[in-house]
Amino acid sequence: MDDDLIGKRIAAQRKARGMTQVALAHDAAISLSLLRKVEQGERDCSQSTLASVARVLRVDAGTLTGQPYDTDEPRKDRIHKYIPDLRRALNSWDLSIDLDHKPRPLSELAADAKNVAHQLQLGRNRRLAEMLPALLTEAFAMVHATDDERERDALGRVLLAYAHAAHTVAHQTGYEDLAAGVEDRIQWIASYTQDPAAKGFAAWMRTTSIMRDGLYEPGLRLLDSVRAEIEPGGRDDDATLLAVGSLHLRSSLLAGRAGNLALAMDHVEQAQQISTHLTTDTDNDWQHMAFGPSNVAIYRVASAVESGDGPRALAIADEMRLPDHMLTRLPTRVAHHKTDLARAYFWQGKHDKSLESLELARKAAPQQTRHHPAVREVTNLLVRAHRRSNEPLARFHAWLGPDPEW
The missing domain is CATH 1.10.260.40 (lambda repressor-like DNA-binding domains)
Incomplete structure (x- = not known):
């Protein structure tokens, strides 16, 4: 262990x-x-x-x-068998490929994109890994086969939904090289759409690998630049405002990891002002950029955790109540929040509360939780800290992988 x-x-x-x-x-x-x-x-x-x-x-x-975890038999997670096909499909992005069937109407691809976004919201990564290769291959081929600008715009929006889901599967399963490649594809896809929010979404996604490599200051400058470019100003453009608010939350995460809690909270406050204007918790189909008052509250806690301030994170969490619809509509966000709380509780020596938070993360989004490095790390530390048998902890540890050693 x-x-x-x-x-x-x-x-x-x-x-x-x-x-x-x-x-x-x-x-x-x-x-x-x-x-x-x-x-x-x-x-x-x-x-x-x-x-x-x-x-x-x-x-x-x-x-x-x-990472990636559980790649060896006999306890290999089934999601890994779909990764090679997903990698091949993503590698066809700039190739003119002849489909073995007649291209489907755009309305059918758009319906698939909504289904993909829904599966993503629910954290069904295994299902996404299975269905995405064929969808990506078809949409890439159709983009290269058309010269119609409006059709490319529509295909670009579809592909953004597919690519976002592919990125989430790769990133959360631990295939970071594949996830970084998808970020490049998203930059390319965004250029086909006429939606200004697409550029913000591409920058948001780009910061995943930027954060992984610890490039926080360059990442903050990138997001500042893109926000200034797409800011709607006096225009009544809720979709773009949502993107700007999401970019503020992303900046709060980078600032927190850079150890600048004041800057992190400043970005949260700016996001709060936008969320007050928008009033509801929402997602933008292909973007799946969760935004609204509840997600802003989650980021308040996350910023404190990322900067290492456990007491502040727990104090903020004590004052917030997530609405019931967050668990049904955005369980992956709830799972991230509970994982953050598990870390903060562990730092404060509240091991029972830490395990309780991990269990709630598992209940909300099991596939995401099982592959999250912080979940495994905190679980292993809890096992190490307990010198006597703890059956709930043993069951949770066994769910993650090998049986616990007492």
Whole structure:
């Protein structure tokens, strides 16, 4: 079980390079005490720490997290068998491919895009991985086969829905190289649409790999630039306002990981003002950019967690109540929120509350939760911290992978 901890993998990589903890902490610009706690299994490894350490050790983040998980038989997660087909379909983006069937009407592709967005909202990654290869191949082929600008615009919107789902599957399952490639495809697809929000969506997606590599300041500048470009100003354009608000929330996440809680909260406040104007929690079909008062509240907690302020995160969470429709419409957002709370509770020594939050994340979005590095890390730390049998924790740990060792 200890070997599954990110801290243990960091220690192994560090020792293999003949580095001391002092040298690694200095070069990664993190405190020595934090590094020691992470390596000793007393603290989970944050995304910002992971990015900094991976850079110094010259390894991919997946080397330290162990992703993708469960790729070996006999307990191989079924989602992995669909990844090769998904990779091949995404690789056809710039090729003129002859379909083995007559292209379907755009209305049917648009209906598929709505279904894809719905499956994405519900966190059904395995189903998406199965259905996306054929959908992507068909839509890519149709884009290259038409010279009609309006038809390309419609196909671009469809492809954005497909590509977003493909990115989510790849990223959440741990295929980060594939996810980064999808981000490039989304930049290209966005150029086919006439919707100004598409450029904001592409920038939002681009910051996934930017955050993974710890490039927070460049990422913040990118989002600032795109927000200024698409800001509707005095125009009554709710769709673009939604994109701008979502970009503010994304900036709050980058600022939090950069350790700038004040800037993170400033972006949350600006998003709050926009959400007040829009009034409802919503999603934009192909964009699936969750936005509204509830998601702003979730990001308040996330910003505090990302900056390492557990007490503040829990204090904010105590004052918020997520509406029931969040669990039915956006269970993946609820799961992210509960995972953040699990980390904050663990930091405060509230292990029962931490496990309770993990269970709620599992209930909300099981496929996403099972592959989340923070979920596995906190679970392993909880197992390590318990010297006596804890049946609920044992069951949860077994659900994630191997049986717990007591």
